[in-house]
Amino acid sequence: MTERSLVARIGDHVHGFLRDLHDQGLRVPVPRQRIFLQAIEAAGPRDATHLYWIGAATLTTSSEDLEVYSPTFERWFGEVTARPVRDQESPDDETPAPGGEGDEAPFTATFGGEAGLKAGSSERDRRPVFGPASEDDRAVLSLLRRELPSAVPTVRSRRRRPARRGPWIDVARICRESWRGHGEILTLRRRTRPRRQRRVLLLIDVSGSMKQHSSDYLRFAHAVVGRLERAEVFTFGTRLTRVTGPLRARDVDAAVGSLSDVVLDAEGGTRIGASLQEFLGNARYVTVARGALVIVLSDGLERGDCGPMQAAVRRLSLLSHRLLWWSPLACDPAYRPVTRGMSAVLGSVDALAGVRDLRTAYEQVQTLVRE
Amino acid sequence: MPADQDVLDRRLAAEGYLADEGLLTAVHLAGVLGLPLLLEGEPGVGKTEVANVLARVLDRELIRLQCYEGLDASQALYEWDYPKQLLSLRAAEVEGRGVGDLYREEFLLQRPLLRSLRAASGAVLLIDEIDRADSEFEAFLLEFLGDFQITIPEIGTIRAASAPFVILTSNRTRELHDALKRRCLYHWIPFPDAERERAIIRAQAPGLDERSAARLVTAVHRIRGLALLKRPGIAESVSWARGVQALAREGSSWLEAMRRSAGLLVKHEEDLALVGRHAAEVFRD
Numbered sequence: 001m002t003e004r005s006l007v008a009r010i011g012d013h014v015h016g017f018l019r020d021l022h023d024q025g026l027r028v029p030v031p032r033q034r035i036f037l038q039a040i041e042a043a044g045p046r047d048a049t050h051l052y053w054i055g056a057a058t059l060t061t062s063s064e065d066l067e068v069y070s071p072t073f074e075r076w077f078g079e080v081t082a083r084p085v086r087d088q089e090s091p092d093d094e095t096p097a098p099g100g101e102g103d104e105a106p107f108t109a110t111f112g113g114e115a116g117l118k119a120g121s122s123e124r125d126r127r128p129v130f131g132p133a134s135e136d137d138r139a140v141l142s143l144l145r146r147e148l149p150s151a152v153p154t155v156r157s158r159r160r161r162p163a164r165r166g167p168w169i170d171v172a173r174i175c176r177e178s179w180r181g182h183g184e185i186l187t188l189r190r191r192t193r194p195r196r197q198r199r200v201l202l203l204i205d206v207s208g209s210m211k212q213h214s215s216d217y218l219r220f221a222h223a224v225v226g227r228l229e230r231a232e233v234f235t236f237g238t239r240l241t242r243v244t245g246p247l248r249a250r251d252v253d254a255a256v257g258s259l260s261d262v263v264l265d266a267e268g269g270t271r272i273g274a275s276l277q278e279f280l281g282n283a284r285y286v287t288v289a290r291g292a293l294v295i296v297l298s299d300g301l302e303r304g305d306c307g308p309m310q311a312a313v314r315r316l317s318l319l320s321h322r323l324l325w326w327s328p329l330a331c332d333p334a335y336r337p338v339t340r341g342m343s344a345v346l347g348s349v350d351a352l353a354g355v356r357d358l359r360t361a362y363e364q365v366q367t368l369v370r371e
Numbered sequence: 372m373p374a375d376q377d378v379l380d381r382r383l384a385a386e387g388y389l390a391d392e393g394l395l396t397a398v399h400l401a402g403v404l405g406l407p408l409l410l411e412g413e414p415g416v417g418k419t420e421v422a423n424v425l426a427r428v429l430d431r432e433l434i435r436l437q438c439y440e441g442l443d444a445s446q447a448l449y450e451w452d453y454p455k456q457l458l459s460l461r462a463a464e465v466e467g468r469g470v471g472d473l474y475r476e477e478f479l480l481q482r483p484l485l486r487s488l489r490a491a492s493g494a495v496l497l498i499d500e501i502d503r504a505d506s507e508f509e510a511f512l513l514e515f516l517g518d519f520q521i522t523i524p525e526i527g528t529i530r531a532a533s534a535p536f537v538i539l540t541s542n543r544t545r546e547l548h549d550a551l552k553r554r555c556l557y558h559w560i561p562f563p564d565a566e567r568e569r570a571i572i573r574a575q576a577p578g579l580d581e582r583s584a585a586r587l588v589t590a591v592h593r594i595r596g597l598a599l600l601k602r603p604g605i606a607e608s609v610s611w612a613r614g615v616q617a618l619a620r621e622g623s624s625w626l627e628a629m630r631r632s633a634g635l636l637v638k639h640e641e642d643l644a645l646v647g648r649h650a651a652e653v654f655r656d
Contacts, residue, residue: 039404042403056397057401
């Protein structure tokens with residue numbers, strides 16, 4: 001059997017397989033499908049396993065694609081002896097809360113009245129409502145947008161740019177200009193490494209105990225995402241959710257309102273340690289935190305064992321440029337971070353500040369400018 | 372490129388690289404179809420090493436472009452040698468002759484991508500850690516990866532006389548563009564199974580007997596099962612094996628040597644503490 005007749009013979013089967021892949025959600029563009037067929041011709045699959053790997057190399061573009069590809073392949077061509085080991089990039093989403101399910105460890109909050117009792121492990125069923133911004137809110141948001149770019153710490157870029165002053169001679173620009181002046185060098189041009197904003201990472205607690213502050217925090221996040229060059233926002237309650245994309249919508253009410261469909265654990269329980277560890281277990285997210293200004297907006301009321309929270313905050317602190325903890329409880333002058341969670345992480349945090357709404361957030365941003 | 376995948380397998384193995392069937396198929400197809408190969412996987416699973424070994428197997432020059440944030444065309448592709456142009460201009464002026472074309476070949480500084488196109492017998496081009504470069508750089512690569520050609524405005528389009536074997540690696544610190552992925556074959560390199568890892572360790576740490584390699588690999592797999600900040604790759608297990616060998620030669624018992632050199636395997640203080648807490652189950656026979 002020639003290689004071409006091999007493709008011709010299994011043609012219908014292969015096309016059915018490709019259609020099924022599409023139906024299962026793995027949409028392979030036609031050029032890649034053609035490469036798959038060319039690969040079958042070129043390699044002449046020895047057995048199903050070999051065909052499996054030919055398809056894996058040509059039809060998939062990520063390890064997630066293999067999760068669709070493998071079962072579909074198995075349906076059409078039978079089980080293969082070799083299978084890729086799907087490396088787990090992040091800890092299991094279903095990691096039980098510290099202390100285990102149903103563990104109602106005594107909470108030793110000594111400040112905040114009943115605040116600690118609101119921190120539970122359950123997710124509520126109804127959708128959260130992140131309300132629209134008032135006129136006052138909009139005024140503060142406008143101030144925030146103005147202040148934010150200059151408040152963020154900067155880092156010197158590795159990329160050199162033309163500048164009036166700088167330590168490097170810009171030979172390319174000098175030469176280009178000298179062609180116009182018949183070879184005469186009239187001005188010495190220079191290059192420098194400009195400063196640019198550090199990445200900003202916001203981790204926003206949307207659990208039940210933070211219910212009255214969540215909308216304001218998310219509006220603040222909208223200003224951050226809209227105004228800064230590189231910003232990432234995650235929410236956490238009982239799970240971690242990346243919300244940077246939805247927050248890119250231009251209108252603040254539309255952006256924050258759309259989060260009701262995305263942040264499914266809002267106004268529910270709290271698993272700060274597990275959520276932060278989920279963040280740190282994902283290599284892509286860790287890159288976001290590296291060298292960034294990291295701001296955790298949370299009351300720090302962790303239920304159960306505070307060990308994971310302490311370890312996660314310590315690692316976040318080591319990864320970040322600065323780690324700020326903004327808590328609504330700290331707005332009270334009498335507040336002392338003596339709950340088990342906060343007292344454990346305090347040593348890793350660069351600054352603990354009180355932020356309960358947009359106005360207090362604006363005050364903190366102004367503090368950043370002064371620093 | 373060997374026409375037969377088994378020949379490729381043998382030649383890679385002869386160079387000390389033991390690839391599984393998935394990686395072999397991907398590398399073979401990349402060679403046969405002349406397409407770039409995108410390799411992903413956790414650090415230390417041998418992505419970069421594939422290119423090193425392929426260069427030796429194919430007897431081609433290895434050209435490496437290490438990506439980083441801020442990498443631009445002048446560092447990856449070509450740049451004009453401006454000081455040389457200027458000197459030439461001055462010399463022409465002094466000698467009273469015309470300077471001629473200032474954008475000719477002798478003033479061109481070739482960077483890795485252009486060098487790989489011009490390598491007479493083809494090259495192995497390693498574009499390492501593409502996820503570290505800016506996303507604009509990916510867009511810039513599209514013409515190169517699609518047609519193995521580069522357009523220099525002053526000279527024109529340069530096509531590869533012999534297409535380079537291109538390997539891109541990524542640690543998945545960010546999502547790559549679909550347009551880039553579409554132009555490449557793809558393979559995810561997983562951690563190897565115990566049998567393959569034993570063979571790799573024995574190939575990389577000569578003198579290690581079968582039983583010791585098995586004990587090491589069992590421990591490595593148990594450690595990878597812990598909730599580590601960073602799971603050790605093959606590179607780490609090989610260096611651990613060499614470290615254990617060295618300590619054993621100095622008189623330490625094998626288990627003691629494994630404990631003492633665990634820092635070669637895991638590189639975070641928290642991970643070392645975790646391994647220490649599970650020492651009894653990790654290091655037992």
